[in-house]
Amino acid sequence: MKPVHKSELQRLFKDYLQVEKNASPHTVQAYLKDLADFFQFMDAEGLLLEDIDQHSTRLFLTELYERKLSRRSVSRKISSLRSFFRFLEREKVVSANPFVVLSLPKQDKPVPGFLYGEELDSLFKVNDLSKPLGQRDQAILETLYGAGLRVSEIAGLELRHLDLSTCTLLVRGKGSKERYVPFGEYARVALERYIYQGREVLLGKAEKITEMLFLNNRGGALTERGIRLILKKMVEKTALSIHVHPHKLRHTFATHLLNEGADLRSVQELLGHSSLSSTQIYTHVTKDRLRKVYMNSHPRA
The missing domain is CATH 1.10.443.10 (Intergrase catalytic core)
Incomplete structure (x- = not known):
């Protein structure tokens, strides 16, 4: 199976998250938003799925930092796209997952607030x-x-x-x-x-x-x-x-x-x-x- 249209890929990935991963509605919504963000980047750069490699993933990461996103937001987007390309790899749409080798930014773990x-x-x-x-x-x-x-x-x-x-x-x-x-x-x-x-x-x-x-x-x-x-x-x-x-x-x-x-x-x-x-x-x-x-x-x- 090699779907071409991005909308079809989004639909299939959504089904995968809901049915196979049993992800919460909040998680599904966040992953799809991150995927749409990446598709916008691809369109702007004139890239196809088969063009995505380590160079383009680093370029995407640089763009996220330039947008002044927090390290937490950047990490979530990278994690979402790792999952997406893992899914594509399984479905034989791509031959490799270029996001696997991309390092996630170290995060400051906020101390949770509590009541006295x-x-x-x-x-x-x-x-x-x-x-x-x-x-x-x-x-x-x-x-x-x-x-x-x-x-x-x-x-x-x-x-x-x-x-x-x-x-x-x-x-x-x-x-x-x-x-x-x-x-x-x-x-x-x-x-x-x-x-x-x-x-x-x-x-x-x-x-x-x-x-x-x-x-x-x-x-x-x-x-x-x-x-x-x-x-x-x-x-x-x-x-x-x-x-x-x-x-x-x-x-x-x-x-x-x-x-x-x-x-x-x-x-x-x-x-x-x-x-x-x-x-x-x-x-x-x-x-x-x-x-x-x-x-x-x-x-x-």
């Missing part, structure tokens, strides 16, 4: 627990922090994924990988209150019954965007001047566990990271905290 205890306390106190939406919002907050979930994971929870008797959640993470995650007593109380009180009220407004755990004010499934807006409104009710997003609660979950002595492998499993290197970034936070404690406490610091 007093900041969390402010958030936990803002919801009106006598109202259905307040009960829901408290349950979302306790679950995000108590189980360290991604926003996509909490939005995808169904009632059947929750076991209140053992305080565990069955979570579907990246690549549809499933894992069991425990949660604590605060989250259990918040979830129980919401499920047996607030959720029943919200469900009464729905046009059809749903098994999704978290509902919007019309009784339908709450979206990822809806969860972000809920958290933003919680912050606005407090005196906090910081930006809080769902992933920051996940960062806080991991940081607090490590600060209290949890081992890295356990935190990796709880977060659903496929690689330990993804979890190790949180050790920078704990090291920074230990240094501050030392400098503030040791007589000869």
Whole structure:
């Protein structure tokens, strides 16, 4: 099979990402955007696929740097194109992958932001627990922090994924990988209150019954965007001047566990990271905290 048109190549690559790689919609969109960017470069340079070699890949890399893109963005584009040419190589469209030998720029790994205890306390106190939406919002907050979930994971929870008797959640993470995650007593109380009180009220407004755990004010499934807006409104009710997003609660979950002595492998499993290197970034936070404690406490610091 040797498709000629770029639009056909894009369609086939999209199918490959969705079906064979089980990539998330966000990943598929990003890869296709990077591919379209590269096709524009090819058109501008008058290049065909069979013309792409190490020289043209370096030329493309130079153009990316000239556009003042961050090293993270450059790395992602190169990774996307490696995958694309790997696919073309497999399909016998090209004979080699010219992006394999192209070195990715070294990246600065940003230390993830997290919330301190007093900041969390402010958030936990803002919801009106006598109202259905307040009960829901408290349950979302306790679950995000108590189980360290991604926003996509909490939005995808169904009632059947929750076991209140053992305080565990069955979570579907990246690549549809499933894992069991425990949660604590605060989250259990918040979830129980919401499920047996607030959720029943919200469900009464729905046009059809749903098994999704978290509902919007019309009784339908709450979206990822809806969860972000809920958290933003919680912050606005407090005196906090910081930006809080769902992933920051996940960062806080991991940081607090490590600060209290949890081992890295356990935190990796709880977060659903496929690689330990993804979890190790949180050790920078704990090291920074230990240094501050030392400098503030040791007589000869």
